[in-house]
Amino acid sequence: AQSVTQPDIHITVSEGASLELRCNYSYGATPYLFWYVQSPGxxxxxxxxxxxxxxxxQGIKGFEAEFKRSQSSFNLRKPSVHWSDAAEYFCAVVASGTASKLTFGTGTRLQVTL
Amino acid sequence: DTAVSQTPKYLVTQMGNDKSIKCEQNLGHDTMYWYKQDSKKFLKIMFSYNNKELIINETVPNRFSPKSPDKAHLNLHINSLELGDSAVYFCASSPFDRNTEAFFGQGTRLTVV
Known part of the structure; x- marks a missing residue:
């Protein structure tokens, strides 16, 4: 069965600093991978x-991610974090089958200090 | 124009009650989903419908009954609510194809007291 691991539960960075959120997946076939963001409420x-x-x-809000098959990773990066980036970030993989059934990681909460 | 809309946004109810959450999408998608986010923010799929037909049912208690009157709507009815049902419930939709992402509603925060 597919699974997604986000090893960092909580990360704090200063505004303007770079960011990398880690995501590792386990899936037998070629994965379809996603990053979602959830702002409070x-x-x-x-x-x-x-x-x-x-x-x-490349994604929205200046985010990018790199798929590395050899490491089963799909890490999210941003060169310069803004205070408005504070949120919960979820990595997800689409499981096999005919429907886009997402399997999510446990999320990483990003806190941005000014 | 809200793509995926859920009502209500907040729902507080007593144990044992029956409640419904409604979801509508105006994206023309074939497939709709219900996901549950627990108190630790973990998201897990509950159900998926494609063109009004149930295609995913992830070991959810049968107190939960989804209903899809048409492909633009997927409602979730919950009988005999329990404290453990307290969570945020998200509706989502996507085309019936793996090469696309799912679009999520704003969520319904259900609190059972």
Whole structure:
């Protein structure tokens, strides 16, 4: 069965600093990978996705992620964090089958200090 | 224009009651989902419907009954509510294809007291 691991439960960075959120997946076939962000009291917004092709994908709000098959990873990065980036970040993988059933990681809470 | 909308946003109810959460999407998608987010923020799929047909049912107690009157709507009815049902419930939709992402509603925070 597929699974997603986000090893960091909580990360604190200073505004303007760079950010990397880790995501590792376990899936037998080629994965379809996603990063979603959840701001307090809000729904889930897609930041970026990887299906195939270029392993470095660009997303909204200045985020990017790199798919590394050899490491089973899909880490999220941002060169300079803004205070408004404080939120919960979820990595997810689409399981096999005909429906886009997402399996989520446990999330990483990002705190930004000024 | 809200793509995936859920009502209500907040729901507080007593144990033993029956309640419903409604979801509508105006994206023209074929597939709709219910996800549950527990108190530790863990998200897990509950159900998925494609064109009004149930295609995913993830070992959810049968007190939970989804209903899809048409492909733009997927409602969740919960009977005999228990304290452990307290969570945030998210509706989502996507085209019936793996090469796409799911679009989520704003969530319904259910509190059972």
């Amino acid at each position: 809000q729904g889930l917004q897609l930041l970026l996705k990887y299906f195939s092709g270029d392993t470095l994908v």
